[in-house]
Amino acid sequence: MFHLELLVVGLIWGAMYAMMALGLTLVYGLLRILHVAHAGVFALGAYAGVLTANATGSLWLAVPAAIGVAAAVGPLIYRFIYAPMLSRPPYVALIASIGLFIAMEDGFRLLFGPYGLPFDYNPWFVTTYSLGGISLNVVQIAMAVSTLVLAGAFGVFIAATRVGVAWRATVSDPQMAQSFGIDPVRVRYLNFAIGSAMAGAAGLLVGLLNNLVEPGMGAVVSYKGLAIIVLGGLGNVPGAVVASLILGVVESFGTVYLAAVLDRDAIAFAVLIAVLLIRPRGLFAPAR
Amino acid sequence: MSLLEARDLSVTFGGVHAVRGVDIAVERGELLGLIGPNGAGKTTLVRLLTGAVRADAGTIRFDGHDITRAPAYARARQGLAMTHQLVRPFRDMTLAENVSLAAAHAVTARPLAALLRTGRGAARRRAGELLERLEITEFAGRGAATLPLGVQKRLEMGRAIAIEPRLLLLDEPLAGLNQTEAARLADLIATLNREGLTVVLVEHNLAEVLRIATRLLVMVEGAVLASGAGSEVMRRGDVRAAYLGESRAGTGEGRGARG
Amino acid sequence: MEAYILSLVVFGALNVMLALGLNMISGFCGQISLGHAAFYGTGAYAAALLSISGLPFAASLALGALVAGALGLVVGFATLRVREDFLAITTMGVGFLFLGFVRKQEWLGGEFGVAQIPSPLSPLGFAVLAVGGALAMVALSLHLRRSWMGEVFRAVAADEDAASTLGVDTARYKLWAFVLGTACAGFAGGIYAHVTGLIVPDAFDFIQSVTILAMVVVGGIGSTWGVLAGAVLLTLMPELFRFVNDYKLLIYGALLLAVMRWSPSGLAGLAALVRRALRSSPA
Numbered sequence: 001m002f003h004l005e006l007l008v009v010g011l012i013w014g015a016m017y018a019m020m021a022l023g024l025t026l027v028y029g030l031l032r033i034l035h036v037a038h039a040g041v042f043a044l045g046a047y048a049g050v051l052t053a054n055a056t057g058s059l060w061l062a063v064p065a066a067i068g069v070a071a072a073v074g075p076l077i078y079r080f081i082y083a084p085m086l087s088r089p090p091y092v093a094l095i096a097s098i099g100l101f102i103a104m105e106d107g108f109r110l111l112f113g114p115y116g117l118p119f120d121y122n123p124w125f126v127t128t129y130s131l132g133g134i135s136l137n138v139v140q141i142a143m144a145v146s147t148l149v150l151a152g153a154f155g156v157f158i159a160a161t162r163v164g165v166a167w168r169a170t171v172s173d174p175q176m177a178q179s180f181g182i183d184p185v186r187v188r189y190l191n192f193a194i195g196s197a198m199a200g201a202a203g204l205l206v207g208l209l210n211n212l213v214e215p216g217m218g219a220v221v222s223y224k225g226l227a228i229i230v231l232g233g234l235g236n237v238p239g240a241v242v243a244s245l246i247l248g249v250v251e252s253f254g255t256v257y258l259a260a261v262l263d264r265d266a267i268a269f270a271v272l273i274a275v276l277l278i279r280p281r282g283l284f285a286p287a288r
Numbered sequence: 289m290s291l292l293e294a295r296d297l298s299v300t301f302g303g304v305h306a307v308r309g310v311d312i313a314v315e316r317g318e319l320l321g322l323i324g325p326n327g328a329g330k331t332t333l334v335r336l337l338t339g340a341v342r343a344d345a346g347t348i349r350f351d352g353h354d355i356t357r358a359p360a361y362a363r364a365r366q367g368l369a370m371t372h373q374l375v376r377p378f379r380d381m382t383l384a385e386n387v388s389l390a391a392a393h394a395v396t397a398r399p400l401a402a403l404l405r406t407g408r409g410a411a412r413r414r415a416g417e418l419l420e421r422l423e424i425t426e427f428a429g430r431g432a433a434t435l436p437l438g439v440q441k442r443l444e445m446g447r448a449i450a451i452e453p454r455l456l457l458l459d460e461p462l463a464g465l466n467q468t469e470a471a472r473l474a475d476l477i478a479t480l481n482r483e484g485l486t487v488v489l490v491e492h493n494l495a496e497v498l499r500i501a502t503r504l505l506v507m508v509e510g511a512v513l514a515s516g517a518g519s520e521v522m523r524r525g526d527v528r529a530a531y532l533g534e535s536r537a538g539t540g541e542g543r544g545a546r547g
Numbered sequence: 548m549e550a551y552i553l554s555l556v557v558f559g560a561l562n563v564m565l566a567l568g569l570n571m572i573s574g575f576c577g578q579i580s581l582g583h584a585a586f587y588g589t590g591a592y593a594a595a596l597l598s599i600s601g602l603p604f605a606a607s608l609a610l611g612a613l614v615a616g617a618l619g620l621v622v623g624f625a626t627l628r629v630r631e632d633f634l635a636i637t638t639m640g641v642g643f644l645f646l647g648f649v650r651k652q653e654w655l656g657g658e659f660g661v662a663q664i665p666s667p668l669s670p671l672g673f674a675v676l677a678v679g680g681a682l683a684m685v686a687l688s689l690h691l692r693r694s695w696m697g698e699v700f701r702a703v704a705a706d707e708d709a710a711s712t713l714g715v716d717t718a719r720y721k722l723w724a725f726v727l728g729t730a731c732a733g734f735a736g737g738i739y740a741h742v743t744g745l746i747v748p749d750a751f752d753f754i755q756s757v758t759i760l761a762m763v764v765v766g767g768i769g770s771t772w773g774v775l776a777g778a779v780l781l782t783l784m785p786e787l788f789r790f791v792n793d794y795k796l797l798i799y800g801a802l803l804l805a806v807m808r809w810s811p812s813g814l815a816g817l818a819a820l821v822r823r824a825l826r827s828s829p830a
């Protein structure tokens with residue numbers, strides 16, 4: 001029972017990681033940028049959500065607020081920060097992104113205080129259901145469900161819609177895509193909007209789960225997100241999802257069985273380094 | 289014993305069988321022209337021989353030693369040099385610095401010596417001589433990234449010669465040069481060969497290849513189709529069909545070819 | 548007041564050592580590292596424990612640098628096969644792994660770190676030592692750039708595969724870069740531990756790694772004088788503008804972003820522009 005519970009809780013965390021990692025890997029696949037500031041968008045979504053919820057008293061309104069604000073900011077980051085740097089060596093955008101993230105984090109601290117904002121009213125946090133003997137609150141269930149729904153919707157979008165096909169074409173061969181009349185710049189904006197929306201949703205859910213939105217909440221998730229997309233094979237979307245779930249589970253068991261040697265947040269990187277030693281391009285990348 | 293002998297070399301990229309079961313022997317002192325249509329696997333073969341790409345199967349012997357598993361730098365030290373079809377200069381170094389670095393190979397082979405030594409004199413002089421022979425002295429102080437393609441091609445050659453190889457593999461050194469330049473560079477290649485350097489010349493400029501090569505090898509679809517004296521090989525029907533059928537043979541136009 | 552200035556001098560000099568060490572790895576040799584603080588921490592912990600166990604100060608410092616360099620060698624070895632973005636993330640991972648490991652080790656003091664490290668020098672003595680060390684590293688860095696090793700580093704940074712076709716064992720050179728750069732960090736760590744008398748894991752976290760990187764890029768990645776200026780500038784900035792202190796991270800972040808956005812070659816790049824402008828318009 002105990003192990004089953006660890007597994008379920010691990011999968012739920014993994015689902016949250018997947019929501020973060022999808023955006024990261026989308027950006028990497030398209031632009032070869034390690035988008036550390038994605039974690040800033042994640043925290044921004046959470047802040048937008050908690051401020052809306054506390055102002056209106058409605059958690060339901062917090063959802064579009066978190067998603068909307070995040071989806072609006074992502075493309076702006078592309079437009080004003082990454083777009084002018086695309087021709088530079090890759091470390092330029094990476095360092096700029098780290099800079100932006102640190103500045104955002106500190107900005108949240110200065111604006112909303114170092115101790116964070118709790119939700120005044122969070123029924124989803126206290127309502128729990130028992131599923132097969134494992135008790136989960138509504139937020140945890142929402143995490144699992146929304147990841148399934150979002151990942152599924154994204155899969156359908158990529159496979160079946162015109163825009164999705166354009167997106168795939170742009171990832172695999174931008175010039176070819178352009179010659180078929182696909183505007184690669186619009187695809188990039190869309191990419192940032194979708195990825196950021198997911199990060200905003202994930203941020204809100206994590207805020208609800210901890211019943212607290214704090215300035216540093218994005219940091220660890222963001223660095224782990226990078227570990228995940230590397231594990232999944234940079235730019236590989238299904239790989240990122242699978243790696244997220246694996247990591248969630250490994251962490252969940254690790255906090256019990258590795259607690260004496262490593263703290264939870266280092267487990268991701270221990271796994272990462274171990275895997276890269278054997279497969280230098282990640283778990284799911286082709287060998288060459 | 290041949291200088292270089294490869295047996296049954298194969299490599300695939302994803303699904304593409306780029307080189308399939310190639311046997312090749314390069315004799316001491318020859319200037320072997322390696323020709324074939326686009327995508328025939330010539331570049332891949334060169335990269336297999338120099339260790340830039342690892343073979344899935346097959347063996348390579350150089351001067352009697354098995355080098356199949358040797359890394360690229362070790363093969364270079366044994367005397368295998370190559371130029372890249374798609375030029376790869378060290379971009380933020382000058383032309384002279386690019387060639388000097390190669391000329392300093394005796395120092396750079398030992399990191400501790402490299403850490404202790406700063407003197408550039410000998411390497412600079414050697415590089416200067418090579419630039420002179422390649423007729424690019426006037427560009428010596430320019431940043432490598434800013435040079436015209438023709439000069440970058442010769443930079444590639446200068447770097448390769450500077451490591452004092454016994455076998456020089458040239459991947460389309462004439463592409464991107466105009467006709468006079470191409471003829472002069474071909475003359476230089478022939479001269480280097482007469483001075484004792486064994487050369488494998490991958491080239492689409494058939495006129496120049498036929499003029500200077502001592503033997504011709506034709507690759508098609510990853511395999512060796514024919515080998516022998518230039519005029520004989522070019523008379524063969526299968527060669528004409530495979531090669532001349534689809535190409536602009538002999539025009540030697542500068543193509544921005546693939547790697 | 549004097550104590551304040553001396554401690555400022557010490558920290559400035561430590562930052563110079565850290566930044567120059569990272570610059571050897573990332574600037575000269577082109578191997579981006581996001582985990583430099585781990586080696587700073589390794590040197591600090593090693594030297595502190597050795598001093599506490601009774602070893603003379605000088606020996607502890609030297610061994611601290613050695614241990615950090617040895618870890619650098621191991622990490623370098625482990626990361627030889629990963630490149631560019633993979634390398635950046637892996638070195639970031641090394642930083643987190645270091646922290647996650649140290650926090651859980653009782654013999655390293657866990658979360659609370661190591662206290663009561665002997666302080667063998669006066670504040671002035673430490674300042675002289677740190678500045679001397681920093682100057683030695685400036686000299687090393689300038690020499691390295693002029694040496695053939697520096698030239699090979701440039702080639703490896705530009706195009707590793709092309710360098711190996713010229714007979715360069717690129718892996719060995721990358722390991723040299725890692726060992727030299729991380730040993731510099733370890734040496735700085737040893738001094739740091741003895742100056743403060745107390746070290747905690749969080750002093751060597753990711754933000755510390757990013758701060759070192761900030762000094763390198765603000766100064767101008769690859770330029771010894773630029774990196775020196777960057778380290779001094781970022782050490783003094785919070786002190787000169789007291790009001791900045793509360794906004795320190797905001798400013799660090801914004802500065803990194805702004806430099807990358809408008810002047811990716813940092814102060815050194817700006818200086819080169821100014822020099823060129825002066826030369827082309829004779830007064």
Ligand SMILES: Nc1ncnc2c1ncn2[C@@H]1O[C@H](COP(=O)(O)OP(=O)(O)OP(=O)(O)O)[C@@H](O)[C@H]1O
Pocket residue numbers: 301302304305306324325326327328329330331332333373545546547
């Ligand atoms: N790194 C690689 N990844 C995938 N496919 C490759 C790679 N290198 C070569 N190929 C494929 O292998 C085949 C042989 O290519 P190669 O470059 O060796 O031909 P080539 O004879 O040099 O052609 P060209 O005359 O155009 O230079 C081609 O189909 C090419 O697309």
Ligand SMILES: [Mg+2]
Pocket residue numbers: 330331332373545546547
């Ligand atoms: Mg070719």
